[in-house]
Amino acid sequence: MLLHVLNRSPATSRVYQQALTMMGEEDRLLLVEDGVQGALPQMVRHFGEVQGRLFALEEDLASRGLLGRCDASVQVVDVDGFVLLTEQAERTMSWY
Amino acid sequence: MLLHVLNRSPATSRVYQQALTMMGEEDRLLLVEDGVQGALPQMVRHFGEVQGRLFALEEDLASRGLLGRCDASVQVVDVDGFVLLTEQAERTMSWY
């Protein structure tokens, strides 16, 4: 199982499609930095195929005023949770 | 009449939509740097609404091997032509 980390918003960049293309069936996707925009209910449809394996970084949500606006299907983790995800994953890939 | 300059490819970035949104009916669009990918026949459909007002920079096409691959609807100009376009336009806006 790999962890994919995405720091771009699906509203501006198509790189999220590259991450999805390269994800295996058990892989997880963590939204960070501007990528957390993808956790909004209106945006989360772009990540339908990885439902249940989609995470977003709490600190980046909070600093953008998006913490209370996240879709319920997204699992919010803080930076300790981020480290834990990297421990659990065999490897981490960054998409930017 | 304004000149809009776009340096991102429609294959990776949605910024071309912002340029199109802000363009007036007489405005021109010049593709430069990675933006010249938009001049490929397969890509030029993104710019259908500005047909006849779409330009691409020759030097950037040539350095990317795209000079001979440009769609016939795109007007190719060299850097002197770029300057001429800025002379003719009241103002230039950059999209990146």
Place this chain on the structure above:
Amino acid sequence: MTSHFSSDLLVILRHGPHGSSLLRDGLDAALVAAAFGQRVSLLFMGEGVMALVDDQQPDPLGQKGTSATIEMLSMYDIEAILVEQTALELFGLTPDELMLPVRLLTGATLSTLPTSHRLVLTF
């Protein structure tokens, strides 16, 4: 419609807070122009509307945000806060979720803005 927005400088802000410094760089340019007595309009396009979302908390590790600056805009007499309506809809946001009152604009009106300002800067 055009003359209503007519002004010296239009700054187009297309980047959200924190991710890059372009939002702040654009705001700084707008504030300086306003301090020099110019009439300034701000247009928040695309991801730029994220700059206006209320309830932005300070970064836990102290990266400086832009929300304090945006709340100060009226002190600089920057009253024309324009927002691309499509962008707001794209993110599923409503005007009452923004930190200050804005003017929503759609396609046809947006494309008249650049010609009704003497100078336009895109950030």
Place this chain on the structure above:
Amino acid sequence: MTSHFSSDLLVILRHGPHGSSLLRDGLDAALVAAAFGQRVSLLFMGEGVMALVDDQQPDPLGQKGTSATIEMLSMYDIEAILVEQTALELFGLTPDELMLPVRLLTGATLSTLPTSHRLVLTF
């Protein structure tokens, strides 16, 4: 299929030539790894396929390109030149328009690549 590509390092190249230095930075990392005796695979994704287009002419004002480096890959024993087929189609390109022979890959195969390499770097 997986074991066929099994190798030490996978470098994913997602940027075209000239626009940014990321393509060259990724190629440099691949060349160094190869020079250290590692087995290296290159995957050109998205805009990265632009790196392979033939007939790239030197920049008129001399910005250094990457095509000379790509032509040298086999000298570094980098033989696994993998290309995302969808990306090639997106740009309307065919394999015979590329400067060297490549292996075209589609979705299911692509997603097995990261686990079949000990280290993956995305550029």
Place this chain on the structure above:
Amino acid sequence: MRYAILLLGAPYSHQASHSALRFAHALLARGHSLDAVFFYHDGVQNAARLAAPPQDERHVVDEWIALHAEHGTSLEVCIAAALRRGLLDEREAARHGKSGHSIDAPFELTGLGQLIDLGQRCDRLITFAP
């Protein structure tokens, strides 16, 4: 006509510097004048006096200096963007208690007001961005 350039991209990382230099020479060749290049955001890196690119690559910093020498174009660097990024002239280095400096003349540290002024004063302002 009187032109000015706003440059937001760093050399080597993006093509913006190369595009801006090419455009600058072309407009001058067509008989226009180029009042100034204003370096902002990552563009301030164009002033890094210690840049040591390989011999077979262009030396962007030196090319700006040559442009200034030949055509009198001012090279104006946003001071706030520069200080954050470690680009200081001797005066700012002294003011911040740093030994050594990273920007020399003809690059000048200046404020954003200069950019607004250029926008008003020149007939054309063209932005080159990363």
Place this chain on the structure above:
Amino acid sequence: MRYAILLLGAPYSHQASHSALRFAHALLARGHSLDAVFFYHDGVQNAARLAAPPQDERHVVDEWIALHAEHGTSLEVCIAAALRRGLLDEREAARHGKSGHSIDAPFELTGLGQLIDLGQRCDRLITFAP
């Protein structure tokens, strides 16, 4: 576990440096070790010794130095990426005939081989990019 970080983004321009610093402290707090941070592409700007950010902003360069002091993490800067961008230590400055330098210890100029080595040696390599 043994971690390494690859940092490709410049401070102030992008969030990458802040994200990397936060991640570094979190993994150390969880009892892991951080062998090295490798600075490549625009990430080499994190080593700019003359950086003078405003008082109310974080001093990213100093925070990397503090991380090294507290945890022994190596701060490895890709030499090719750094020279192009005007980031030289005293030795490279002398070799290139430049007066003054822009990188100090504990940042070390090194080759890309170090990055490949870290990737092999460490259990986890995490990239933070612009």
